[in-house]
Amino acid sequence: MDKIFGRNPVKEALASDSVVVNKVIISKTAHGSIIEEIIKLAKNKKVPLHFVVSEAADVDGVENSQGVLAEIAPLQYIELEEAAQKAMEAKNGILVILDEIEDPHNLGAIIRNAAAFEASAVIIPKWRGAGITDVVVKASAGTTALMPVARVSNSAEALRKLKDMGFYIIGAEAGEQALEKTFLSFPLVLIIGSEGYGVRKIMKDRCDALVSITHSSKVSSLNASCAAAVLLHSIRTKTA
Secondary structure (H helix, E strand, O other), X not given: OEEEEXXXXXXXXXXXXXXXXXXXXXXXXXXXXXXXXXXXXXHHOOOOEEEXXXXXXXXXXXXXXXXXXXXXXXOOOEOHHHHHHHHHHOOXXXXXXXXXXXXXXXXXXXXXXXXXXXXXXXXXXXOOOOOOOHHHHHHOOOHHHXXXXXXXXXXXXXXXXXXXXXXXXXXXXEEEEEHHHOOOOOOEEEEEEEOOOEOOHHHHOOOOEEEEOOOOOOOOOXXXXXXXXXXXXXXXXXXX
């Protein structure tokens, strides 16, 4: 059984048709409009509600739970082929591949960004990268309930398969041509590199283009999740 916590993540899970919520635990001292929405959604879906005596910030031993926690069925990763199919069926479909992102907060934020800019799926590695945890779910503000996530054993091999399927592949790389000046073709793969080393050479070698973000020379680079947000926004702006 997995647990998610925080007001927005629990609300998003209850609102989603793809997440099975088995129980919601709420502190008796937790109040506010979102708590009221959570209670209403749970009742509508006939999800058991348990009210407990605890601090509003902590429920079931979880610090900073914001007074609410949900027990859900384990998240199911999708296969690479399913992720590809979703992108191919979408208008201007995008897949976001994360190359060894290790910080769960970055992973959660990138999943949220992918959902905000209508990517079809996020692809993460089974090894040398963060997986979906309760920290990731909270950092995503519950959008792990909305965004399909595939997990692959070999990211470079996954790129080769996607290229064979007709995907156009771009990698985020500081100092390369600005994305707004770069030709794009769809369906598209956007690669976001690790916090410390960026996109690995084996991944760059499979790219059709390397792109960068135009920003002040006073800043050397952006956080991975910030870069993902800017690049996804720029891609959507180009196709609007």
